[in-house]
Amino acid sequence: MCVRGLEDAQEACLATQTPDVIVQFQSQTHAYRCVLLHQSGAFFPEGCGVEAEEVGPRTDHAGPCLVLLKGVTLPRADFEAWLRDSVMEWAVMRVYWIKQRCADRQELVRQLLAQGPPDGALRLHCFPHKLEPWLGDALPLDWVLQPAAFTHVLDVVETAAGVAYSMSPCPRLFRTTAWTRPRLEGPLCKATSKLAEALAWVKHAPRGGVAIDLGASPGGWSTLLASSMHHVISIDPADMAPEALALPNLTHIKSRVETALPQIEAALAAAGAGGGADLLVSDMNKHPSAMIGMVEPLLAYLKPGGHLLLTLKFFSRSRDKAWDPTNCPQLAGFRGVQVVWLLANTAHERTCVAIKC
Ligand SMILES: C[S@@+](CC[C@H](N)C(=O)[O-])C[C@H]1O[C@@H](n2cnc3c(N)ncnc32)[C@H](O)[C@@H]1O
Missing domain, CATH: 3.40.50.150 (Vaccinia Virus protein VP39)
Structure with missing residues (x-):
């Protein structure tokens, strides 16, 4: 197979493969409870992953506060719309979609450059957060980076195990201040x-x-x-x-x-x-x-x-x-x-x- 053919095959594979989703919570115990909820089968609908696990390294009370949902078949917009309406919504900080993995952030930049910039403005959406300015500086100027009005999102999660990421068309992130409701709206709502x-x-x-x-x-x-x-x-x-x-x-x-x-x-x-x-x-x-x-x-x-x-x-x-x-x-x-x-x-x-x- 010629090189272009190999690239096409890889692109087709990436386009059709079932993504993983990494959900970021505010505490490691919330991540743990999310895994318990997933295992209970009680309120995650079909398509929200075949398995959930806490991402390490972690202890019972400290860690990256991330849950990996493996094999999510719901489309991004549907999954995030469900999450927004669910009782878990207030506990979730960010949601990252994962289709590709590589060893480290330098390799990530190499792979992104090989892929080329998206056809529109790109929002960097990284864990840890401080990876965003690093990546912004590492990408060439013809990559149009836009934190607010964007058409594509680059989700990146960097952990001790390496870097997981995906770049896809997406005009809106799960967490935006525009719709975020306060958890407590009054004394009667508190509990x-x-x-x-x-x-x-x-x-x-x-x-x-x-x-x-x-x-x-x-x-x-x-x-x-x-x-x-x-x-x-x-x-x-x-x-x-x-x-x-x-x-x-x-x-x-x-x-x-x-x-x-x-x-x-x-x-x-x-x-x-x-x-x-x-x-x-x-x-x-x-x-x-x-x-x-x-x-x-x-x-x-x-x-x-x-x-x-x-x-x-x-x-x-x-x-x-x-x-x-x-x-x-x-x-x-x-x-x-x-x-x-x-x-x-x-x-x-x-x-x-x-x-x-
Ligand atoms: C945490 S508050 C309940 C809040 C309530 N679920 C809400 O949503 O507004 C606990 C309540 O239990 C009540 N309580 C404690 N011991 C009780 C008892 N033996 N019989 C009845 N109520 C009791 C207290 O008076 C207190 O109002």
């Missing part, structure tokens, strides 16, 4: 990302029935639940925010959980939920041993098929937690019992998810 992510995790979360929210003040979770459930029963001795109290489908029982059983029963009956609640959630911030004890008397009020979502508070920051929910006698009548580390959980928190048999 809701945890519940939103937990509901995304369970995938077929109940809608339209009755939810019981233990430790509900000031009302972020209850407000979110009220938007999809027929009725929400919120239990907390503390006040609820006025906007939560104003919701027509929310009942506040101003009491500790331990003394609220008769009122909960009455509220369930008033909401027409004689058969029990569809969802029992709690964000009371208790250690599992305390939480399970407090929730136990209420498990009888959850319907078969009803979901249990509990925030658990631990004392250590380690990745692995000693508490095993599958050995918890109170949860013997539940299936799909898992303790997950949501992106929205703190280092000390986990979320227990279970479905009543």
